[in-house]
Amino acid sequence: MRAVGLTAQLLVLADHPKLQQLYAHRLRERGFLVDVASGIDEGIVAAIVLRPRLIIAEWLLKDGHGLELTRRLRGVAAVASLPILFLLDEGAPPLALHRFDEGPVDVLPKPFSFEQLIQKVDQLTAAPGANGGQHRAPAPAAAAASAAPSPLAQQTHAVINELLESGLLQRRERAGNGSPKAGSP
Numbered sequence: 001m002r003a004v005g006l007t008a009q010l011l012v013l014a015d016h017p018k019l020q021q022l023y024a025h026r027l028r029e030r031g032f033l034v035d036v037a038s039g040i041d042e043g044i045v046a047a048i049v050l051r052p053r054l055i056i057a058e059w060l061l062k063d064g065h066g067l068e069l070t071r072r073l074r075g076v077a078a079v080a081s082l083p084i085l086f087l088l089d090e091g092a093p094p095l096a097l098h099r100f101d102e103g104p105v106d107v108l109p110k111p112f113s114f115e116q117l118i119q120k121v122d123q124l125t126a127a128p129g130a131n132g133g134q135h136r137a138p139a140p141a142a143a144a145a146s147a148a149p150s151p152l153a154q155q156t157h158a159v160i161n162e163l164l165e166s167g168l169l170q171r172r173e174r175a176g177n178g179s180p181k182a183g184s185p
Contacts, residue, residue, distance in 0.1 A: 008125040009033045011050060013043040013057035013069070014087075023056065026114050027121070039063040044072055047079045048159050053125045055084045056117075059107075070105060076166040083124050087112075 010032050012023045020036040027034045035050055037043040040063045047055060055073075059066045066086045074080045083104035090110060108120050 008053040008121075009050060010035070010121065010125075011043065011046055011052040011055045012036045013039070013055065013061060015039055015058065015062040019058070023117075026117070027056075030118055032121070040069050040072060043069065044076065044079070045159070045163070047073065047082060048076060048162055051079070052082065054121060055082055056121070057084060057086055059086045059088050076162055078162050085120055085124055 010027060012020060012027070012034060014020045014023060014036070015038050020038070024034040024036055035046060035052070037046045039061045043055065043057065043061075046052075057066065057069060061069070066084075070084060073082065073084070081104070083106070086105065086107045088107045088109045104124070106120065106124060108117060
């Protein structure tokens, strides 16, 4: 078991719930804090909100593959430098892995033992630039007036703004909210 001060926040992306549970359980047994996501879209939102030290992702997900995940993560400044560990199926094209130009990316080919996974995770979370050992700080005590937005509301607003700026989310205007109707000048 790792010391409390060395606990790393991990995000596991796997579209099969049993794989999510298996990876999360085994990593938690070793003292890691683990969250899971089912696909690229959910994983990007989770990465922005959680700011994990490492993303562990299956190469093939229900809504894309490793290159798509990497391209989209690198498009969001807040999470562009997060290291990613891809769990590679035998059928994944090895040449595709040489196309990563930005950010730390590593692979672990299947089949692998959990000891190999733990060693790779330890290596990547200990590396310089692995989010600098930072963890999400607990929400500060409410010292402001009740009219002030809650820390969760502020964080949600910040995430939405990051997604809008990166192009991963588009603003939709609705008639009746003070915005021009579609087709009006």
